[in-house]
Amino acid sequence: MAGVRPFPLTALRHPAVTTLLNEHRGLLADLLNGLGSPLHVVLPEVFEENITGLRQAFAETGADVDILFAKKANKADCFVRSAAALGVGVDAASSAELVKALGGGVPGHRIGISGPEKDDSLHALAVQHDCLVAVDSISELRRLAATARLAHRQVRVVLRSRTNSQPGSRFGMAKAERDAAVGLCVELEDHVSFLGFSFHLGGYSPEERAIAANEMIEHCLDARRRGAVSAELVDLGGGLPMRYVDPRLWDEFLQQNEPAQYHGTKAAKGFSFYPYGGHPTAQAARMIMSHPVDGDESLSAKAARHGIRFLVEPGRSLLDQAGFTVYRVQQVEDRRDTDGYAIVTVAGNSLSLSEPWFNTDYLPDPVLISGEPAADELFPACVGGATCLENDMVTWRKIGFPRPVRPGDHLVYLNTAGYHMDFIESRFHDTALPSKAVLRLGDDGAAPQWRLDGI
Numbered sequence: 001m002a003g004v005r006p007f008p009l010t011a012l013r014h015p016a017v018t019t020l021l022n023e024h025r026g027l028l029a030d031l032l033n034g035l036g037s038p039l040h041v042v043l044p045e046v047f048e049e050n051i052t053g054l055r056q057a058f059a060e061t062g063a064d065v066d067i068l069f070a071k072k073a074n075k076a077d078c079f080v081r082s083a084a085a086l087g088v089g090v091d092a093a094s095s096a097e098l099v100k101a102l103g104g105g106v107p108g109h110r111i112g113i114s115g116p117e118k119d120d121s122l123h124a125l126a127v128q129h130d131c132l133v134a135v136d137s138i139s140e141l142r143r144l145a146a147t148a149r150l151a152h153r154q155v156r157v158v159l160r161s162r163t164n165s166q167p168g169s170r171f172g173m174a175k176a177e178r179d180a181a182v183g184l185c186v187e188l189e190d191h192v193s194f195l196g197f198s199f200h201l202g203g204y205s206p207e208e209r210a211i212a213a214n215e216m217i218e219h220c221l222d223a224r225r226r227g228a229v230s231a232e233l234v235d236l237g238g239g240l241p242m243r244y245v246d247p248r249l250w251d252e253f254l255q256q257n258e259p260a261q262y263h264g265t266k267a268a269k270g271f272s273f274y275p276y277g278g279h280p281t282a283q284a285a286r287m288i289m290s291h292p293v294d295g296d297e298s299l300s301a302k303a304a305r306h307g308i309r310f311l312v313e314p315g316r317s318l319l320d321q322a323g324f325t326v327y328r329v330q331q332v333e334d335r336r337d338t339d340g341y342a343i344v345t346v347a348g349n350s351l352s353l354s355e356p357w358f359n360t361d362y363l364p365d366p367v368l369i370s371g372e373p374a375a376d377e378l379f380p381a382c383v384g385g386a387t388c389l390e391n392d393m394v395t396w397r398k399i400g401f402p403r404p405v406r407p408g409d410h411l412v413y414l415n416t417a418g419y420h421m422d423f424i425e426s427r428f429h430d431t432a433l434p435s436k437a438v439l440r441l442g443d444d445g446a447a448p449q450w451r452l453d454g455i
């Protein structure tokens with residue numbers, strides 16, 4: 001039976017990744033053999049490069065922006081250490097994340113605490129270490145202030161506000177509650193140092209983020225009029241986009257995308273994809289800050305005029321190209337004659353490579369590493385995990401591999417450091433969680449150095 005022709009969705013590659021895949025296959029094979037499949041390779045040098053690039057992009061706009069790395073996007077310790085070394089803060093959303101940030105060398109005053117209705121133990125740790133706490137409600141503000149009073153300390157606070165574009169969000173305060181919270185901050189000033197506003201915005205639109213940031217500037221100005229003279233900070237949250245594939249290819253993919261491109265019936269119910277062909281992160285940062293908000297005045301110019309500074313909490317986008325995931329092929333069931341495509345089963349499961357939401361597929365093509373020469377015809381295949389779950393598909397989409405896939409081959413999924421590696425990883429079937437090998441490329445062609453993360 002003839003199948004559909006798989007669409008090539010080639011993943012973009014950092015030069016360091018290209019070097020590793022072209023020149024250091026032996027090392028990657030040894031690591032996979034020694035540490036097990038799948039193996040996550042993490043590249044702190046690329047993460048550090050992304051920090052420098054983002055800082056530069058914001059600096060070019062004249063905006064005063066501090067970066068907090070949203071730790072939830074990857075659990076590897078090496079990224080926190082890199083952040084600490086470069087003087088970048090961390091956004092932590094649990095006590096465990098806060099402890100890891102401190103343990104990695106990030107000082108408490110550079111740590112932001114986010115997440116809805118945080119518990120008292122997280123509050124207490126945050127107070128003790130002078131972290132900035134994004135408060136979600138009046139009741140949370142009262143609990144936090146009580147914790148600070150008990151500790152004889154003052155806690156630094158931003159109030160999370162709902163935005164006009166997403167008023168139905170479950171996060172943050174609508175106008176009446178926000179106004180009351182500002183009043184309460186003024187009343188509780190012995191224990192609460194109120195600095196400004198944060199917001200949660202679903203999606204990756206730079207324009208929408210700029211408009212929301214402008215609303216927060218207005219809230220700061222309003223709070224100042226009401227006596228909260230220290231209101232000077234707008235926390236932009238995360239959600240900076242990043243680019244996994246060429247945008248023209250992405251548009252083409254979206255136009256021709258159809259259920260027949262996928263294994264099984266799941267796709268027929270409709271996927272919800274990350275926008276893989278989105279703006280590069282630095283460009284998005286410039287778009288946010290240059291967005292006109294008052295007539296012709298840009299967001300950054302308006303902020304400067306009013307003495308407002310910004311925080312931004314990127315997770316995924318700071319990890320752009322800072323890691324990849326390698327699976328060993330365990331078995332291949334060739335159904336090309338009956339179904340038009342093969343089913344590749346890899347050692348490991350799909351929870352080690354996922355988007356941070358459900359009903360979706362990680363779309364960039366995996367790279368096949370095998371000893372065989374390229375064939376004349378594509379080898380169409382989807383990729384399943386080695387579990388007893390029908391829906392454990394690492395790639396639902398049929399991939400057009402350039403040569404037949406064989407047991408023992410390696411599949412490399414590129415650009416997986418931002419959420420894909422470990423957001424929902426699982427020890428299902430009593431298997432170990434995948435290892436993370438931290439790789440640093442040597443200078444001038446020296447061999448790359450590796451170590452296990454956390455050691």
Ligand SMILES: Cc1ncc(COP(=O)(O)O)c(C=O)c1O
Nearest residue numbers: 070114238239240313314315316
């Ligand atoms: C409060 C907060 N900050 C930062 C982030 C990180 O977002 P991203 O990884 O899209 O940059 C999130 C994402 O959930 C968030 O909720």
